[in-house]
Amino acid sequence: MRVLLTGGSGFIAAHVLDILLERGHSVVTTVRSSSKGQKILDNHKSYNKDKLNFVIVEDIAKEGAFDDAVKSDPPFEAVVHTASPFHFNVTDVQKELLDPAVIGTTGILKSIKKSAPTVKRVVITSSFASIINPFKGTWPDHTYSEQDWNPITEQQATENPANGYRASKTFAERSAWDFIEQEKPNFTLATMCPPLVLGPIIHYLQSLDSLNTSNERIRDIIQGKAKDEIAPTGTFIWVDVRDLAMCHVLAMEKEDAANKRFFITAGYFSNKEIAEIIAKNFPEYKDKLPTSSTPGGDYPKEGLYKFNNERVIKTLGIKFRGLEESIVDAVKSLQSVGA
Ligand code: NDP
Numbered sequence: 001m002r003v004l005l006t007g008g009s010g011f012i013a014a015h016v017l018d019i020l021l022e023r024g025h026s027v028v029t030t031v032r033s034s035s036k037g038q039k040i041l042d043n044h045k046s047y048n049k050d051k052l053n054f055v056i057v058e059d060i061a062k063e064g065a066f067d068d069a070v071k072s073d074p075p076f077e078a079v080v081h082t083a084s085p086f087h088f089n090v091t092d093v094q095k096e097l098l099d100p101a102v103i104g105t106t107g108i109l110k111s112i113k114k115s116a117p118t119v120k121r122v123v124i125t126s127s128f129a130s131i132i133n134p135f136k137g138t139w140p141d142h143t144y145s146e147q148d149w150n151p152i153t154e155q156q157a158t159e160n161p162a163n164g165y166r167a168s169k170t171f172a173e174r175s176a177w178d179f180i181e182q183e184k185p186n187f188t189l190a191t192m193c194p195p196l197v198l199g200p201i202i203h204y205l206q207s208l209d210s211l212n213t214s215n216e217r218i219r220d221i222i223q224g225k226a227k228d229e230i231a232p233t234g235t236f237i238w239v240d241v242r243d244l245a246m247c248h249v250l251a252m253e254k255e256d257a258a259n260k261r262f263f264i265t266a267g268y269f270s271n272k273e274i275a276e277i278i279a280k281n282f283p284e285y286k287d288k289l290p291t292s293s294t295p296g297g298d299y300p301k302e303g304l305y306k307f308n309n310e311r312v313i314k315t316l317g318i319k320f321r322g323l324e325e326s327i328v329d330a331v332k333s334l335q336s337v338g339a
Contacts (some may be wrong), residue, residue, distance in 0.1 A: 001078050001253070002072065003026070003027050003077070003079070003080060003252070004119075005027055005030070005080045006066075006079075007030060007082045008027075008036075008037075008040055009031050009032070009039075010082055011201060011214070011215070012241055012245060013083070014201075014205055015242055016245040016248045017052075018245075019242075020249055025249075028053050029052075029053075030066075031055075033056065057083075060100050060103070060108075061103045063103070064107065065104070066108045066111040070108070077118055077119060077120055077121075078119060080125075080252060081108050083104060085097055085100050085165075086165065088161040089161075090164065093158045093163075101169060102168065104172070105173075105175055106176070106179060113183060119186065119187045121189075121251075122187050123191075123192065125191075125194075126172070126191040127169040127194065128194060128237065129165060129166040129168075130173045132144065132148070138303065138305060144263065144306070145263055146193070146262065149170065150167075152166055152167045152170055157171070173191055173193075180259065190251040190257045190258065191262065192264055193264060194239045194265065196235045196269075197214045197238070198214060198239075199321075200330050202333075203333060206337060208339055215334075219334055221289065221290075222282070222289075223339075226271070226289070226290045226297065227288060227289065229294065230272055230275060230290050230298075232296065232297065233298075233299075236268050237307055238265065238269045238326075239320065240266060240321040240326040247262060254315070257315055260311065263308070265307055266323075268304065275294075277328065278331060
């Protein structure tokens with residue numbers, strides 16, 4: 001298929017890009033600058049411009065940002081929209097988190113409907129943030145599934161950056177499903193709802209100082225920040241970035257994925273377990289790591305929410321990697337950028 005992939009320089013998208021190419025798809029990816037686009041091309045020299053190219057979309061929050069990007073010769077058959085801010089370093093939640101997420105999502109759907117009638121499937125990276133009820137805490141009586149929606153309101157969204165990020169994903173995904181219902185476009189939709197995404201970075205795109213948000217905890221542990229106390233885990237479920245990337249591609253390829261939401265998790269983890277895996281596999285960090293008696297980073301004593309990930313396993317046939325493989329590969333990738 002010919003695919004438009006947004007945000008190709010991102011942590012997750014870089015893996016989606018590689019899997020798309022390996023499976024024979026041809027890809028145009030959006031990036032915010034030509035230097036990022038050129039880095040991607042330089043690291044995929046075996047693919048010619050018909051197989052891999054980039055277009056610049058500087059700011060997905062701008063009205064009509066994707067109007068030109070969705071046009072291609074030969075025309076696109078699928079769009080994978082991953083670009084959206086994921087960090088908490090914001091002063092204006094509306095401008096820096098909500099607008100790019102929501103306007104970015106509705107904007108690309110409008111542009112596809114208007115100018116790319118050959119697109120049959122759109123896959124959007126949503127999040128467990130749009131599923132979780134953050135006001136219920138660890139909620140041991142509950143089993144999360146695709147049926148759940150975060151009840152966060154517009155007012156709560158602007159109270160702090162954490163609410164702002166969760167709301168950005170919730171409102172963006174809702175607006176995508178509303179678009180399908182109201183506009184009845186030519187394409188079907190699949191949304192990906194992963195919790196914390198861990199695993200190897202694609203080295204040429206990142207540095208230790210500008211690491212993607214979800215891998216920061218691994219970097220922090222090997223840099224000694226958990227030596228005296230391990231930070232709270234926060235979200236206790238996770239998925240490996242390569243498995244999540246494969247889900248994006250399978251959801252694009254498989255008819256059965258049409259108009260479905262996918263809750264994509266491999267299972268539970270804690271920051272304490274991450275530290276233990278690093279200690280077992282990388283003795284060179286011993287002096288910087290917490291020990292078995294270091295406080296913090298464990299599971300909550302009162303128990304935890306359950307999860308139902310049957311749909312993604314059955315419909316996409318995915319087999320999830322284990323935590324140890326993911327953390328070991330993540331640490332090796334961080335070593336390749338100087339950790
Ligand atoms: P990254 O920060 O690595 O990727 C985000 C991508 O979005 C980057 O390519 C970034 O470009 C682009 N982007 C952000 N804001 C804009 C904007 N205003 N205009 C144009 N492009 C923009 O994060 P991830 O790969 O982790 O996240 C990708 C997606 O996955 C997001 O939608 C995120 O919400 C979702 N997600 C991530 C999880 C995780 O644990 N990592 C968990 C659940 C969902 P640039 O880098 O050039 O700024």
